[in-house]
Amino acid sequence: MTTPVPKTATAQARRAADPILEIKNLSVDYGFGDDPTHVLQDVSLTLNRGEVLGLAGESGCGKSTLAYGATRLLPPPGVIRGGEVIFTGRDGIKTDILGLSDSDLRSARWRDFAIVFQGAMNSLNPVHRVGTQLMDAIKAHDKKASKKDSRDRAAHVLELVGINADRLQAYPHQLSGGMRQRVMIAMALALEPELLIMDEPTTALDVVMQRQILEEITDLRDRLGFSVIFITHDVSLLVEVADRIAIMYAGEIVEAADAKDAYLRPRHPYTDGLLNSFPPLRGPRRELVGIPGSPPDMAQLPEGCRFADRCPFVMDICRVEDPVLAHTALKASEPDRLVACHLHDGKASDMPATLAKVANP
């Protein structure tokens, strides 16, 4: 069995129940016409201060839609149909991101929450120096910053992500993919945001670079104290980096649990399937089983549980009633875990053995 990287004590202590971002009943449609696709329906998620929350799931399951919907970054034809996104600043002031005016939203972005986009390394303008682009970002939000201040600040954030400050003079093509990705992370951190949303920040990179960047992010998180929403389809990566994992399937969260718990003792058949889809690096050999089939068409969702067609433990009720995200059958031992599955309606003893593993005391 792989043992996840031990969390530092500071990280543990910081994870008091102090929500920084509460997504409540967020609903998102794609399409302006009479027949839009309801990609998210009443999805709720809470991120605590200083926490790294991993958002995992197959392609097209709504991970990015959730993150971009919460920050109002969805491109047309995305429409937010309801819900609240409460952001709580360090000063304790709560704001509803969905209720902000354009100019307030613009200034909140980057300062309160920053985003590292999918394939972010291509977001750098090839004809400007990296330093100019970093300083641009700083100046755009802090009009009073002098040229020297913003240059110092740019050099500082660049060193934070492990790049020598003399690279401020470099053009993007002179940097490797990993370095460009770090520059984007540095840019996101330039204004000391309290929340960092990272959308598959390491997908285009090799594993060595992935590891370095992830270590830097966790390290920076401990030093600067921001919170992270980390979107990826690589669950093994999440287990390493995240404190808590939310698994998404077809536009809903099916399981939310502590990263270690989710990895060692999955409770939802989909989580179990995801975990069985990649090999453990250490420990006994185990057969790799994928999840047969593919996610449902979001425009024509089946009745009942969305995972029913692919679920090895499907029951009659799954075809009729959509399960609600609730406590598991083993809630006494794990009060913080939530699973949307009918298997957990009954007693733990009735459950398939793979989904009812109990932690060793």
Next chain:
Amino acid sequence: MTVETNHLEPQELPRPDAPGVKRKGKRSAVGKPQAGTKFVFLRNAKAITGMAILGFFVLIAIIGPWIAPYDPDAFSDQLVQPPSWEHWLGTTHLGQDVMSQLLVGTRYVMVVGFTAGIIATILAILVGVTAGYLGGWSDEGLSLLSNIFLVLPALPLIIIIAGQLDNAGMFIIAAVISLTAWAWGARVLRAQTMSHRKRDYVEASRANGESTWRIVLAEILPNLTAIIASSFVATVTFAILTQVTLAFIGVTSPTDWNWGTVLYWAQGNQALARGAWWWFIPAGLCIAAVGVALALINFGIDEFVNPRLRSTGKYARVLRKRGITARVGFTPIDRGMTHGGVGASEPGGASPSSGPLTPEPPGDTVDVTSVPTKVTAKK
């Protein structure tokens, strides 16, 4: 010009057309054909308005000479009469009927405009795409050629050529205009072709061994549709204005009726000083209306060809009604229709508000996700 917009390639934003978020309407599955995806262009309000105005003038161009109440050349004894039931748009200094002149002249304007537009666009595609795709010496030569034509002062050149030709007919005028009008389009198409040539999909086709003809015609040209269309529309506008100018300054034969000829006679006979507004205002309005129509079509083409703008353009009315402005970076919020679950009470005890009240033992995991409220019976 509306050239650049279709090259926004948002890579960093999630794509609504990604697998799993397919926008296949439920209705299409039931068998109802997707209502006229072919004619989406015609559902765009700007395009419809433009097409309607232009269509009106094209119709006049076809039937104008037949429905004209008088012979435009025929003199009468009613000199410089204001509009009346007899002469809807008044008469000229020789008693000719202004409306008949306009009706007959529309054909000339349209034929010259569209002929010049078509010839110039074909020239632009041939020169621009060839230069852009082949590169090297062919590019140097063709670029030099288009650069020369770009810096040639178009109107004086046309005046000289047209002045030399005795009794230049409308096709000759159209040819002369297109000779000076193609270079701009060629320049733009060359640049765009060069950019596409280096993209992965073209390299992949080359690696697959597709022929140059196929790559240019089937891979690259469809990507240039927006530019070609808008360049065509712009050239037609230029050609119409130019030939009206030529007729107005008297370079072309003043006996071939077109809107410019009407203005030529009006100017030559002090229509303004005489207060004979009916003589020149209708012709001016016709020119302006055609210009507006072509500009509207250009906007429409842009919204149609750019798939990202297309759905916005297609649903412009719905969006207005719902009060939604579709912009990148500020997702619209529309709480109009409630989903069943919003506002329902939260089952389970893990609401986030209970967090601070119940201190968690250190080291243990802290609450996670507030329980979403969901309707169980969902369609």
